[in-house]
Amino acid sequence: MxxxxxxxxxxxxxxxxxxxxxxxxxxxxxxxxxxxxxxxxxxxxxxxxxxxxxxxxxxxxxxxxxxxxxxxxxxxxxxxxxxxxxxxxxxxxxxxxPTDDPMLGEEAEAAQAEARMIATAEGRSLRDCLARLEPRSRAGIVLAFVHGLSHPQIAERLDTSPGTVRSWIRRGLIALRGGLA
Amino acid sequence: MIPADPAEREALAGEYVLGTLTASEARGIERAMDTDDALREAVLAWEARLAPLTEFAQPETPPPGLWERIAGALDPPAAAAPAPAPRPSGIWRIWALGASAVAAALAALLLLSPKPEPRLTTVLLTQGDQPAWLVEADRGALRLAALNPRPLPPDRVMQIWALPPGATAPTSLGLIPAGEGRLTVAPEGVRPEPGMLIEITLEPPGGSPAGQPTGPVLFVGRLVVATGS
Structure with a gap:
């Protein structure tokens, strides 16, 4: 420290x-x-x-x-x-x-990342709220925020349409806003 | 065009922070934030909520030389600030550059508690530019406070030196008692003044036998006036 x-x-x-x-x-x-x-x-x-x-x-x-x-x-x-x-x-x-990095958004780096994230109270709250989201909402939010992926790029990875991704992400954001003070 | 519907505004603020808006939508949000306080607050709230997610980015050392590029872009050589007038020689000159600027940083901090009379302060930095000692002139004396105390080699002591502007050789201000994190020295024959360099060197027990620094320079800084505005 x-x-x-x-x-x-x-x-x-x-x-x-x-x-x-x-x-x-x-x-x-x-x-x-x-x-x-x-x-x-x-x-x-x-x-x-x-x-x-x-x-x-x-x-x-x-x-x-x-x-x-x-x-x-x-x-x-x-x-x-x-x-x-x-x-x-x-x-x-x-x-x-390029978005074809096989590690992108996958779990391999997640353990270390989670350890850094939960070092703070805000990080722990966000982690807990994210954990309660539907997996596809969570994936969309993380891929956008951390890796800068667009709706179409996320849609390609999750095998759906950009409009659907946008509504999953919005639903996730609403849930996060409600879950975090 | 920013919609009036609260839910839609909230969603756009979140999407702006996520980065999923197009370039023109993002510009639209940024322009609107200048005048739309509620939107601005919504964006700041989303920045705060999602900030812990930045930990998912793997830390990585930037390429060497990037700071120099940034410094060059900030202060192109033609627009560089004028150099301070008289400069001492040798190691003192090298140290004078970075140290005085950080002392100015401290001066800015002291604005939080402005006092009518000008005060002389500096922060002594390590070789790695880490702040180590806070120094403040108090009339003829200098008060020193360790910011980040570190153990010394067992058979060495720290000695304080001052070099007034224009002087060619530093004057000893005495030794720092072992383990002492706060002390006041009242140097004889040397009066704190703007531009005076203060350094701490590592010396044998009892201090430098030569009357001049003999050991490595641990910390150095230059007194500047902490001005209010």
Missing amino acids: DTTSVLDLPGLLAAVAAGDRAALRIVYARQSTRLFGVANAILRERDVAADALQEAFLRIAGRAGQFDPARDNAEAWLAAIVRHAALDMLRARGREM
Whole structure:
């Protein structure tokens, strides 16, 4: 466990908002492995994921003033920026990134991932809610959120139509919203 | 066009966060969030709910040199900030660069409790840029607080040094008693001032016999004014 320091992530983001590049560099040093993983899970090409992480850090530098330590979790706030930068890149490329990775969305990496996820109370609640969803709703949500798959791509994997996938996912989202405070 | 139906808005906010909207739908949500506070709140709530799912992404080391690319994109060389005027030589100069900027980070943090008179502070960093000691000038004295105490080799002590701007050799501010995480030093002949470098080196018991640092530099930073705004 890291010792909490004066320069924890919220403090660093306040410094980034004030234009401090060294603080941004510390954020990068501490978070880039996790965040590059987030971009790479969506884009699945290291070069493109690196471009997305670069774009994300430009956005972080520009938007750090919007980070609100009273409302936002710093790690989640950073990851959301990275995800949307990666999703933008994915859409700009017409979602042509390969989706035939046999490991994609499968259980092999799930044990480790679940261990990381349930390290927090929020993660445990989400895990429990996801576990209560229909498997196809759960699969759709995870494939979209983690791997950036579109409705048609998920439909192909689950052997159904994009419209059906969309309604499964919406049903799942409604259940999650009800299950999480 | 963002619909008025609450259920539909909620679903779109969730789908925006999931990433399943098309590019133009996503842009539409982003534009609407600028003026539609309720939609913005719905999106932020979905970001918070689904955030733990990012743990499903396998952490991976980014390619080497990516930070340098980012730094270059943020501050193209032509637009670089002017360099500070007088620079000391050797190792002091190398350390001066990163350390002063992080001291500015601390200055930003101190805005949370602004005080009328300007204060001099810095954070001493390790070689790996990890914050290690918080230093604050208090009139003629310096207060030091360890942020992340680490054990020392048994036969070594930590010695504090100061290098005022323009000086060519550092002055010893004394030794840090073993296991001490907080101390105040009142250096003679050296007054804390903006730009003064503070470093801690690893020395033999009793301190450096040479009157100059002999061991490796453990931590270093430069005093800056913690300004309010």
